Amino acid sequence: MDPELRAVAEAAKGFMPPDEGLALYEAGLLADGPLLEIGTYCGKSAVYLGVAARERGTVLFTIDHHHGSEEMQAGWEHHDPSTVDPAGRIDSFPFFRETMGAAGLQDAVIAVVGDSVKIAEHWTTPLGLLFIDGAHSPEPAMADYEAWEPHVNGVLAIHDVFEDPTDGGQGPFLVYERAVADGFVPKTACGSLRVLVR
Numbered sequence: 001m002d003p004e005l006r007a008v009a010e011a012a013k014g015f016m017p018p019d020e021g022l023a024l025y026e027a028g029l030l031a032d033g034p035l036l037e038i039g040t041y042c043g044k045s046a047v048y049l050g051v052a053a054r055e056r057g058t059v060l061f062t063i064d065h066h067h068g069s070e071e072m073q074a075g076w077e078h079h080d081p082s083t084v085d086p087a088g089r090i091d092s093f094p095f096f097r098e099t100m101g102a103a104g105l106q107d108a109v110i111a112v113v114g115d116s117v118k119i120a121e122h123w124t125t126p127l128g129l130l131f132i133d134g135a136h137s138p139e140p141a142m143a144d145y146e147a148w149e150p151h152v153n154g155v156l157a158i159h160d161v162f163e164d165p166t167d168g169g170q171g172p173f174l175v176y177e178r179a180v181a182d183g184f185v186p187k188t189a190c191g192s193l194r195v196l197v198r
């Protein structure tokens, strides 16, 4: 991946280590059809996937309500006070725009702002890749999988998969196990990123 774009991704706020980001980019290159991400936050992973989308001649849709997950609210582990807007609410959207501007990816990355399951109810476009990195507790993570899985034609990537509960929450791991049971075949793993295909 282009070193300047890697630098933009690495400088962005967010939760995607560089090696896992590159593995995500590689997964994106396998996609035949548009890519879709659940969990934009400030656009860090969207740089890796957006570059892959552009190289594949397609686009990345990236979904977030931009008000943060539970663990990002004030007093929680992943809170960042600089993301709180004047009304006292988290708003990661301005940071997303800044990241896409720095990467020059505005044409390849399309923000969809709202609740992921609600958006899925109205979605009809088949996807070459789905990346699940939204809410991480078991119920909403599984709801994202169930709502979006029918649209996947190819690659499924899941972030924050921790087999051992002492390493992290079990939501994404339960989704991973469910995907395997549904016939997705594990292809690559890097850190907590799992890439599957069908």
Ligand code: SAH
Pocket (backbone or CB within 6 Å): 013, 014, 015, 016, 038, 039, 040, 041, 042, 043, 044, 045, 046, 063, 064, 065, 066, 067, 068, 069, 092, 114, 115, 116, 117, 133, 134, 135, 140
């Ligand atoms: N991929 C990002 C990190 C995502 S953090 C990175 O590379 O840094 C998870 C994001 O999911 C948060 O920004 C949160 O607002 C969003 N989210 C959680 N539940 C959601 C839902 N139901 N609909 C849309 N977005 C959601």
Ligand code: MG
Pocket (backbone or CB within 6 Å): 015, 133, 159, 160
């Ligand atoms: Mg993550």
